Amino acid sequence: MSNKIKAINGAKWTTVSTIFSAVLQFGQVALLARLLLPSAFGIVSISTLIINFLSIFAHFGFSNSIISKQVTNQKILSTIYYLNLLIGVVMFALMYLSAPLLVLYYKEPLLDGVLKMAAFSFPIVFLGQIYNILLEKELKFKWLALTDIFCSITGSLVTIIMAFNGYQAKSLVGGLLSAQFLKMIIHNVLGRQYFTPIIYFKLDEIKDHLVFGMYNMGENLVGFVNDNIDNILIGGFLGVKQLGYYTIAWQIAVFPTTRLCPVIIQISYPIIAKMKDSLESLKQAYLKITVFIAYCIIPLLTGLFLMASNVIPILYGEGWGDTVPLVKIFSVMGILFCFMYTTSPVAYLTGKPNYLLYRNLVVLAIKIPVIYFAARTYGLTGIALAFLATSVVSLVLNFVLVQKMLGSFFASLIKDLIKPALFSVAMVVVILLYKYFIGNAGIINTVVQIALGGLVYAGLTLKYKLSFAEIKNLRKAL
Template structure:
């Protein structure tokens, strides 16, 4: 399994690096051109996009990956059901725009939401082909499609921002991204699987029953992940949400973009060995360590360099985001480790457990954030970290119940990436304190020095104390190439 994981990661890794870089570039440029309230408005719209997307495939996309013997008739029925559902979601989003704008007391949201509604008519035409490619482990085609879509969408957003489009630059960038991605997936998928004009819901009952739990789990998961945005926007306003959004995106981008580097590959692989708990436990432990090796140094690095990273990337007007970046980096560490849980539950066909779990988490988040939001965005961020820590610990107990996860081996696998990242962060912060006594013409110079020293220190620690793991990864990469 490790070989296939590495092989799939090559393509998803390339896509992740390029997509993450392009999206960070978008935030860096637009952060200097747009107002804080523009990012706050887009944060409100993003909640709607995330929530509505849950329903566009009726939750059956992962069911297609999970079930290994779907017929062409079943896939055709699911395809047209997806199209119908997408059009319905678009209509609902369009009609509820005044209600959402009233909730936030932001009349400007109405037109933005009307534009965003177009996305949900477009997504279904290519979405199922993406899941079929994922099931067939065609990660090269997926990666090329994702890269093309992100690059063109970001380029359009930047061009519109320079033209003075304001928040519409972000909106049209999103529309372009989803449109291009859907067209490319549809063009590629249509050549290998052409949906027939066949529709029979009785033949896809098992997909829909799986999908109901998956859709429910996604909806409460998205609500849980976005309730902070909702309440900050409602009670603290667009500008406060804009400050929070910049910090959240800077921290969450590595998590949400790097995690699929492994988890997108892992789910179809886990699905193929779903009857072997031992294989799933070992695969999950290996995957978690790999995620930690990649993301821990990034997130610890964000903590110790936020004081100069935020001004360099976004400008001095975003200095209020610095403490949020440091707090939310701890959240990022926990989300890195929590996200793969879903791959295991889906592979085992236990979407019902995922739904119940996420429902409980969403309820607790909503109540906690509602009680604390009046204290400000930093209080919300700290609360988020505390809840994430509790969720993480309980999640390990859940996986022990589902697949017999060996807790000792799991935490032992995480220990070295965590320890090396902490040592690296302390070293980098010490150098930062020394550099603060030196006058530099620009903050870019000390930032580059800190990043290079941090990367060198982390690699040196791994090479000296865990060289075997690096050699193992290198060997697997070479075997996959041959």
């Protein structure tokens, strides 16, 4: 089977998994918003923050390195495997032992138990990480997708059962751990055909991978502060309840971007890694992937911006109405974010991961004082607007870096983005006309508006973007 067919099949299965997970998560959050206090979401947001921070030092960029270098050597893989296990144990100990200090900063006693419970995610994840990487490298996206679906269902069931039994924040962590444990077991079973650990551990033989990962780790560390300075400051200054509102708004609005874009990159990275010796082929791949992401994300978040005041009370209840302004701000931010995801694989494949570090350092130097001032002065909405403003700066820097790595591309990108932008405007006009002439209140009007907007965008895309011949060929490929 050719790489192109594998990519198409991978896209099919991963899309199914992504859509399923998105629907499942939205449904889960809608239910949990009625069972859990806002502070529970804030507490779990802090534990996730700490896990993500420690994971920066844990991963060493092995995923990108193994795929980029197409590693099959069992000795190298064994050394990476045992190093991963060691790092997982160290990260577990760091998170578990630092819990009391974090309780002092956030002034939330309930955080202690949640953090200690969440720390177990490190040894669980690192027992299966290398198999997940190898399955991606071999383009086994069907099995990865089916595993994600099965584990997501299991995790959601555990979360809901625990929530109904009054576990509050621990119910979210319990669901996460159960899904991670099950996924680790399945990845171990599926991945053994590509790698079985042998008793071998020599760090000097993975020197190239460690060096490759150093810039990646530095970029991720600075990127982490860039992406999470708002959560860090909100939790410390405004409390876990306000952080809970902020977290829910972020999950609603930015979720399509943060969920869909990494999946698209995950599918495409092993394919475009084989093009890294041809700069022109790499540029064309970058443009195609970026435009594809734009076609998916722009209508979703434009529609959410327009429909937020209708959708939020229906899905999450009247108590979450304060998140509507945040959702609108984050919808715009999500559109900006979707153009940044394709920069990282280009940097890795052109041997310029240091560019990502430099970009994040510049953005961070701007973002910290701006968001700190907003947190002290204007509350949640001010922080969200400050984050949006600095995201514009980050987007500009991303395009500058891509220009340096791939050469002139911006005119082609703008030309390709005219259609999805115009299609989204047409969608907005139809929804606004419906609101004005027919009505806006109630579930029925909301559903009709969403359906009309979706039909307009899909119809215009099918007429002016995809030919019937392309659709026919795609159906044959699938």
